[in-house]
Structure formats: structure tokens, C-alpha cells
Amino acid sequence: MTRQPKLELHHHLEGAAPPAFIRGLAKEKHLDISGIFDAAGNYQYKDFADFLRVYEAATQTLKTPEDYHRLTLAVLEESAKSGVIYCETFLSPDFCGGRDVGAWQDYVAAIRDAAQMAEAQMGITLRGIVTAIRHFGPDKARQTAICAAETAGDFIVGFGLAGDERAGQPADFAWGFDCAHEAGLHLTAHAGEWGGPESVRAVLRDLRVERIGHGVRAIEDLALVDELAESGTVLEVCPGSNIALGLYPNLRAHPIAQLYARGVKLTVSTDDPPFFHTTMTREYENLHEAFDWDEGVFDGFAQTALDAAFCDVDTKAELRKKLETSHA
Ligand code: ADE
Ligand code: ZN
Numbered sequence: 001m002t003r004q005p006k007l008e009l010h011h012h013l014e015g016a017a018p019p020a021f022i023r024g025l026a027k028e029k030h031l032d033i034s035g036i037f038d039a040a041g042n043y044q045y046k047d048f049a050d051f052l053r054v055y056e057a058a059t060q061t062l063k064t065p066e067d068y069h070r071l072t073l074a075v076l077e078e079s080a081k082s083g084v085i086y087c088e089t090f091l092s093p094d095f096c097g098g099r100d101v102g103a104w105q106d107y108v109a110a111i112r113d114a115a116q117m118a119e120a121q122m123g124i125t126l127r128g129i130v131t132a133i134r135h136f137g138p139d140k141a142r143q144t145a146i147c148a149a150e151t152a153g154d155f156i157v158g159f160g161l162a163g164d165e166r167a168g169q170p171a172d173f174a175w176g177f178d179c180a181h182e183a184g185l186h187l188t189a190h191a192g193e194w195g196g197p198e199s200v201r202a203v204l205r206d207l208r209v210e211r212i213g214h215g216v217r218a219i220e221d222l223a224l225v226d227e228l229a230e231s232g233t234v235l236e237v238c239p240g241s242n243i244a245l246g247l248y249p250n251l252r253a254h255p256i257a258q259l260y261a262r263g264v265k266l267t268v269s270t271d272d273p274p275f276f277h278t279t280m281t282r283e284y285e286n287l288h289e290a291f292d293w294d295e296g297v298f299d300g301f302a303q304t305a306l307d308a309a310f311c312d313v314d315t316k317a318e319l320r321k322k323l324e325t326s327h328a
Pocket of ligand 2: 010011012162190213271
């Protein structure tokens with residue numbers, strides 16, 4: 001499973017920060033964030049709201065483009081160990097320069113430089129999806145969209161919405177999505193994680209997204225499931241995240257197998273791997289164990305991810321070659 005080439009479309013850069021890396025930065029900067037770790041040194045949180053608080057506390061140690069350069073290398077090294085050949089990661093101008101366009105450009109340059117080093121050294125390709133944070137509100141999301149539009153290109157390829165799905169309505173964020181779309185960015189949004197089917201319908205209708213982050217609670221409305229299958233809308237499913245955050249008690253109770261059986265296009269991702277004690281390899285192994293899915297199913301997820309990836313056609317062609325040679 002480790003060596004099988006994997007493409008990951010739903011991944012938060014700060015959420016992938018190894019705890020030891022964040023502790024190291026905190027020490028260098030004389031910051032006390034010890035409260036976010038348990039005795040074993042892992043991130044600790046009680047529920048989703050607390051998870052967001054811990055996540056945001058960890059970002060307090062990431063203060064410069066150089067910090068993000070180091071973070072990107074550390075994170076990609078972990079992903080490459082799981083056989084990930086392509087990753088789209090969520091990047092937030094909120095944490096990278098406080099939504100100032102000039103500062104944001106410096107952060108993007110640093111992350112991109114680290115991504116190029118990782119590609120040369122480890123054969124993993126990274127692209128960025130600029131992400132507004134829903135509970136920070138629509139004003140900040142508009143500023144975030146302007147940052148996204150100013151850096152749209154071959155590295156920044158998408159725009160998204162993360163954070164607490166229970167805050168506000170998707171329509172509140174439509175200006176930002178329109179702005180990003182006009183700049184040529186692809187669109188995705190978290191929905192159907194903490195909200196039900198109506199939340200999924202709303203991001204499709206009001207934000208015109210191509211993919212949905214999570215989307216698993218669409219299962220509560222089978223007519224919606226059939227619409228997703230017919231339209232070919234891709235769900236970025238993160239089973240380990242959903243279980244760690246208490247959405248479902250275990251994989252058998254998780255709707256991934258039902259969604260798959262009803263013909264919904266889906267991919268598998270880790271979301272925030274160290275927070276959820278997961279890796280891409282572990283996600284695959286757990287799914288294999290729970291549903292007896294074979295290599296063909298996982299190859300299908302990789303192919304779906306390749307088709308739905310937001311990168312340009314040349315990058316896709318390179319990735320396709322890598323997938324094919326792995327089967328030769
Ligand atoms: N930000 C990081 N992980 C997230 C998740 N699972 N849902 C919403 N926002 C997030
Ligand atoms: Zn997410």
C-alpha cells in the first residue's frame with residue numbers, strides 16, 4: 001500500500017504540520033503553546049470547535065515566509081513517505097501575512113520554492129488552493145479572494161472555503177468565489193461535514209464549486225447522492241478525519257462505501273494528518289481492512305483525483321505517466 005502512487009486533493013498545510021516541528025518553532029520563538037499538546041506530544045482537542053482553536057494556536061508559531069518554507073519541506077517529506085506523488089494543499093492568507101497582498105506574495109514564493117525543492121528531491125508535486133475561513137466571516141473572505149486572484153497561476157490553482165460550516169451561509173461568500181473564478185481559479189468548498197445535504201446543495205448552487213470538501217453527509221438525501229453521481233461532482237473524502245472528529249464512530253458506519261456503490265466520484269485524503277493520527281497509507285490500509293477493497297479500487301481513486309486535479313494539462317500528463325509506469 002505504501003508504494004502505490006497516491007494523489008491527495010484535500011490537505012491543509014498547517015494542519016499537516018508535525019507536532020514536533022511546531023514545538024521546535026515555538027521554542028525558537030519563546031512561545032508557550034504547550035497546552036495544545038498531550039503528554040505524548042500529540043495535538044489534543046475535545047471536539048471540532050476545539051480542534052479549530054488548537055489549529056489556530058499552532059499557526060501562531062508560523063510567522064515568516066521562511067517558517068512556511070521549512071513547514072512545506074517537512075510536510076512534503078511525510079507525504080512522500082506515503083507514496084503521494086501529487087498533493088493539493090489549502091493555504092490561508094489569514095495565517096500568511098494577515099491577508100496583505102504583498103506579504104501573501106512573499107509567502108507563496110517561499111512555499112513554491114520549497115515545493116520545487118521537494119519535487120526535485122522526492123518526486124512529489126505540490127499545488128496550492130487559497131482558502132477562506134468561513135468562521136472568520138465574508139469580509140476577510142473577500143480580502144482572501146483578492147490575494148488568491150493576485151497569485152493565480154500554475155502554482156496557485158484553486159480557491160476554497162474551510163473552517164466552521166455552521167457559520168453563515170455559502171451565499172455570503174459568493175463575491176469571493178466569483179472573483180476567484182474570474183481570475184481563472186478552480187473552486188471547491190468544505191460542505192456536508194458539519195452541515196447536512198442542504199449545505200452541499202448550497203455550495204453547488206451559490207458558489208458553483210467543481211468539487212466538494214468532505215460532502216459525505218449528502219448520504220442523508222439519496223436524491224442528492226444521485227445528482228452528485230450524475231453530474232460527476234467529485235467528493236474529497238477524508239474518512240480518518242471524520243472519525244477522529246466524531247462524525248462517525250468507525251469506518252463501517254462511514255458513508256464512503258455507500259457513496260461509492262451509488263456511483264459518486266470520490267477521492268481519499270487525510271485533511272490534517274497528524275491531528276487525526278493518519279497518513280495516506282494508513283487511510284488506504286484502513287479502507288482495505290474495512291471493505292476488502294483491492295488495488296483496482298484505489299487505482300480508481302487515484303485516477304479520479306488526477307481527472308479532478310486543478311493543475312494544468314502538462315502537469316496532469318506527467319502524473320499520468322507516473323501512474324502508468326507504476327503498473328508497468
Ligand atoms: N480546517 C482544517 N481542517 C478542517 C476540517 N476538517 N473542516 C473544516 N475546516 C478545516
Ligand atoms: Zn479540510
